[in-house]
Amino acid sequence: MALAASPLAAAAHAAEPLRVLAWVGYADPDIVKTFEQQHQCKVEITTIYSDVDLWQKVSHNNGQDFDLFAVNTAELQRYIRMGLVQGVPTAAVPNLAKQLPRFRDLRAIPGLVHGSTVYAVPYTYAEMGLIYDRKQIAQAPNSISALWDPRYKGKVVAYNGGTHNFSLAAISLGLKKPFQLSARDWPAAVDQLIALRRNVTGFYIDPDESVDLFRSRKASLMFANYGRQQLQLLQAAGVDVGYVIPKEGALAWLDCWTITRGARNRTLAAAWINYMLEPEPGKVLRTRHGLDNTTSAAPEDSPEDRLLWLEPVDSEDRRNLLWARILAGDRASKVLAP
Known part of the structure; x- marks a missing residue:
């Protein structure tokens, strides 16, 4: 060599x-x-x-x-x-x-x-920021906690993926290592994602699906797993939207x-x-x-935007298994069952 x-x-x-x-x-x-x-x-x-x-x-x-x-x-x-x-x-x-x-x-x-x-x-x-409808939300949300805000119940669109969603939950809880959850972190993260599921009107896989959901459900807020690509698609579709990096940082x-x-x-x-x-x-x-x-x-x-570069996670398999249970509507004890 x-x-x-x-x-x-x-x-x-x-x-x-x-x-x-x-x-x-x-x-x-x-x-x-x-x-x-x-x-x-x-x-x-x-x-x-x-x-x-x-x-x-x-x-x-x-x-x-x-x-x-x-x-x-x-x-x-x-x-x-x-x-x-x-x-x-x-x-x-x-x-x-x-x-x-x-x-x-x-x-x-x-x-x-x-x-x-x-x-x-x-x-x-x-980066995976927040997209918001300017007509429904006058002031840009500055925190990831907006996804859980009861004012937006039934008006939130989120990503259908366990790996990123557990990291998102960890960030919202203020955990120091969102990619490596400890044994005591899992129950809190599960509770947080169950709460997210209850606040969300629909989950998407790809950018086009996110645009369809945002428009058809008249959503006010979205976790943008594909970042500004989704922003451009929504703007091209004629939706008056803004984009923001939350204060906690963005994946x-x-x-x-x-x-x-x-x-x-x-x-x-x-x-x-x-x-x-x-x-x-x-x-x-x-x-x-x-x-x-x-x-x-x-x-x-x-320059003040805080970006959290993706790192290998504790267990993609476990995150995706637990997420599937959450999405199915299981209660926390069943989600966490072996």
Whole structure:
């Protein structure tokens, strides 16, 4: 692997394509073409559609089939544990200095740095704020507790997912570790989600469904699991809505570029990461795909907004099992039963 980091190795592999795994919108054809022209190389883009799809592709041949990929900070941890990724040569990524302050200190973002090794570089993100109907709620809600406010009973739309909902409940309860619930935290979190269920008019899975629910139920408030993407969809549908990050903070996913252990050209992979931090790729993310980049602040962003980057949770299986029971209407004792 030491040879792959040298300029000589980069030249030796110049004829081989850079193999990139990317989500929809992360590597549009015109963006890829510019990189190819700048570096006189070919890039092969393989599009991924789910975390499961990504894991299968990277792990299939022990990280040998691709050079780099985009992954969120929570999922990144298992690739590190399994030895499927290697450190990013940050000296070859000078555009790190162009990143916004909250992304510049890589050690401050959980899971990016292990020991002295930087495993990933932030690229794009979205936070899960609150969307509210301006005609029904005159003043923007400033707390996540608004989802439980009896004034909005039957007017709240929420996400149908146990993993995020237990973290949401933990945040609303003021728990210090929303991703790692202790034995004594579970009963309180269950009670909180039962109360949420009673306040909600409907739960959604995808963004389009959330828009349909919000409009058809004449909802006043929504937990936006997909963030500003949902805001844009509602505005496009003619709904007068606002968006806010609650004072307790918002759950947020952060996708980063990381290099596989089997990368044939580590230098070119680092050049790709550096290029993705240039203004044009960031502009495309925002204007075409409604995604925030890590180098330029959106007009509506505030440095005071507190974002809680997703981390691996205690047990996805348990969270989803208990959530299914809550959704079915079970009482707390039955929800918590073995």
